[in-house]
Amino acid sequence: MLCLLVLFMFCNRHQCQEFELTKEMQTEAQITPRYMLLLIGMVPAVSTLYYLLGTHFFQSPLSFEEYLVFISLLAIVITGGYQLFFWVQRNNYHYKTRCFVSPLDKFIPFWPSCVWIYSFLYYAAIGLVVISIQSITEGVYLIFGGILLLLVQMFFFYFFPFTVPSEYREYKDNTISTRYLKFVQAKDNGRNCMPSMHCSVAMYVSLILYSSIGNISWLFIISIAASCLLVKQHQMADIPPGIALGWIIWMVAPVV
Secondary structure: OHHHHHHHHHOOEOOOOOOOOOHHHHOOOOOOHHHHHHHHHHHHHHHHHHHHHHHHHOOOOOOHHHHHHHHHHHHHHHHHHHHHHHHHHHHOOOOOOEOEOOOOHHHOOOOHHHHHHHHHHHHHHHHHHHHHOOOHHHHHHHHHHHHHHHHHHHHHHHHOOEOOOHHHHOOOOOOHHHHHHHHHHOOOOOOEOOOOHHHHHHHHHHHHHHHHHOOHHHHHHHHHHHHHHHOOOOOHHHHHHHHHHHHHHHHHOOOO
């Protein structure tokens, strides 16, 4: 939180042109019967995969039935969390949008190929946390920390929306990376930049994984933070508050 106050006081405030709402951005995220069938079908498959990986690499004492129970719970929580996220996306137009551009941001290149790190490494690390849990109780406590992190993020996204310069999204989608980046950007309205949710989750996850994988966990934070900047989803001012928020939640959330 201190990082946000410092940025408000000392960063150069740059009035950015707000993104024009496209039809894709205005589309509400709905839980359709097709989605529910996919979710139901995926739970046993994911539970089996996580059970095999957890018992082989992390010596997890959980049985397959326990993984199935936990993954079922996690699937419902994630579904609800995304509904809250998209609700905020549809309703965070009541307050002034801000944009902080530092002099260093203009020297950061646009590398759309980093979108694969930005998207898939992010979710892979979250999956690694699930694989590594040693009890359902531990998993439930971690879910609670994730919910707490989500609620704090949604508070900032709703009451203090931040964006990036509109030109950050003005590029040709002539490669598979740029097309996928366009797909990712179509799912948000660009007003959820600070604190960086990717960086806060990355920090929270990395601190959880540190006891299992050691210093490798820091590479995850560095990779995610770099990808946030290189795909122009964030500016440098968005990164430190995101990392700080992840650390704060890890410190205050109860653990087993």
